[in-house]
Amino acid sequence: MPQIQLFASPAGELRISVYSRISITFFMPKSIEKMDKQPKQPKEAPTPQESYNKKKWGEIKKKGYAAISIDEGRKMGVPQEELDEIAQEFIARRTKEERYDTVYNFMRNTKIGTEEEIKSAGEQAYKFFFEKKKYSFAISIAKDVYGKDSEEWKRVDEAIEATQEEKEEEEEKEEVLLISKDATFAEFFNALDDAEEGGIFNNVNFEDKLNKKFDPIFATEVLAFRDLREKEARTTNVLDFFKKHGYSQKDISIFLPIKFKRERKKQ
Numbered sequence: 590m591p592q593i594q595l596f597a598s599p600a601g602e603l604r605i606s607v608y609s610r611i612s613i614t615f616f617m618p619k620s621i622e623k624m625d626k627q628p629k630q631p632k633e634a635p636t637p638q639e640s641y642n643k644k645k646w647g648e649i650k651k652k653g654y655a656a657i658s659i660d661e662g663r664k665m666g667v668p669q670e671e672l673d674e675i676a677q678e679f680i681a682r683r684t685k686e687e688r689y690d691t692v693y694n695f696m697r698n699t700k701i702g703t704e705e706e707i708k709s710a711g712e713q714a715y716k717f718f719f720e721k722k723k724y725s726f727a728i729s730i731a732k733d734v735y736g737k738d739s740e741e742w743k744r745v746d747e748a749i750e751a752t753q754e755e756k757e758e759e760e761e762k763e764e765v766l767l768i769s770k771d772a773t774f775a776e777f778f779n780a781l782d783d784a785e786e787g788g789i790f791n792n793v794n795f796e797d798k799l800n801k802k803f804d805p806i807f808a809t810e811v812l813a814f815r816d817l818r819e820k821e822a823r824t825t826n827v828l829d830f831f832k833k834h835g836y837s838q839k840d841i842s843i844f845l846p847i848k849f850k851r852e853r854k855k856q
């Protein structure tokens with residue numbers, strides 16, 4: 590039985606030796622030779638397995654709280670792409686509702702977007718609320734975005750001051766007695782007498798409201814400053830006396846036809 594042996598020579602020849610007194614030589618094709626010498630292509634790295642709990646993540650998302658979902662998602666290792674989708678959907682919805690302050694606070698608290706993008710959202714919110722004359726929103730955003738020394742903050746503060754003055758002027762036209770926080774009972778009852786005589790209180794009875802809304806004994810003490818305690822009335826502060834007996838400025842303004850003037854800022 591003849592024996593066959595295959596081997597390649599340094600010259601690129603394929604030699605087949607048949608040990609039966611016969612020797613046959615073939616030339617290896619260059620394409621095969623090159624193929625044999627080509628470097629091996631690296632294998633693609635396997636796709637990493639998602640390590641977060643999808644079921645728990647799904648339950649968190651169902652609750653609908655975008656900021657909480659993003660915070661919890663980061664802790665769980667949820668891919669940033671998924672968190673960005675939640676943020677984009679939330680921002681788009683609130684922007685459509687013109688809730689720009691919510692958008693700004695959301696981006697700031699969740700750190701979604703660059704510093705420039707977050708500041709831009711704050712500037713948009715400030716401009717919107719200032720133009721809408723919603724100054725309580727605007728001044729809060731101005732303080733955060735620009736600072737209290739900025740022109741933006743000062744502009745809102747001046748607008749609030751002007752609005753308050755307009756409000757006080759309107760209150761003077763209503764059946765409300767506007768007095769200073771420093772007013773004594775003597776000053777208060779003099780102003781009350783003028784208001785009643787001037788026809789401001791056509792439908793309001795001060796004494797009746799005082800007796801119905803406050804403790805009867807306390808009401809008697811207040812009315813005593815009008816007739817029996819005239820000397821004390823000149824030195825007793827109205828607001829302080831009410832506070833001493835457990836009643837706040839808000840209580841007075843709600844239950845009595847009295848409003849206190851807003852203190853002017855010192856220049």
